[in-house]
Amino acid sequence: MHGQRRRLEGPRIVAYATLALTALTAITLEIHGTEEPGIRMMIRLTARTSVVLFTAAFAASSVARVCPRPLTRWMLRNRRYLGLSFAVSHAVHLLFIIYAAAVAGFLEINTVTLVGGGLAYMFIAAMAATSFDGAVTWLGRQRWQRLHTIGVYYIWFIFLQSYVPRALESAAYIPVALLLVGALVLRLAAARLGARRATAGAVAH
Secondary structure (H helix, E strand, O other), X not given: OHHHHHHOOOHHHHHHHHHHHHHHHHHHHHHHOOOHHHHHHHHHHHHXXXXXXXXXXXXXXXXXXXXXXXXXXXXXXXXXXXXXXXXXXXXHHHXXXXXXXHHOOOOOOOHHHHHHHHHHHHHHHHHHHOOOHHHHHHHOHHHHHHHHHHHXXXXXXXXXXXXXXXXXXXXXXXXXXXXXXXXHHHHHHHHHHHHHHHHHHHHHO
């Protein structure tokens, strides 16, 4: 079991995620077809895979601090690659949206969605491009941290405002909405725990 965890490390996570998305696409389009029903299904499925991968990266450091276990340490250790896997998943999501809107013509995108979603994709691209060690030196640690902090919270907000209204209308969306809210709660709890430990350490000295 330990050996299996070790094999699922680093860039291999992105490779496996890409293979899984490729298989998911092939199976879904085989079952539902390549017309509107199949494309809409792929848009929904890749939205879900993106949320799961994003939330894993978003909450990795927090859940490892609050609940240190082998799995949560693995998430923290591979947070970068979970984030890159999310970028791959959401790129596939975008391709199906573009196809549905610009090629097949059955999907309409309003201006608010275009601007808000477009900015989210700009953050995703910028964060993916600067997810390597050399980018910290190139940008400077403060600018790098600002980019990634603003980016993850903006993407989290875009997902939240997309899924919470749907969760109020359909129970099928409640787990995703709870996952997003839970991830934020974990980050706040981890920040509070870190502040308490820092205060305790200062008092001890």
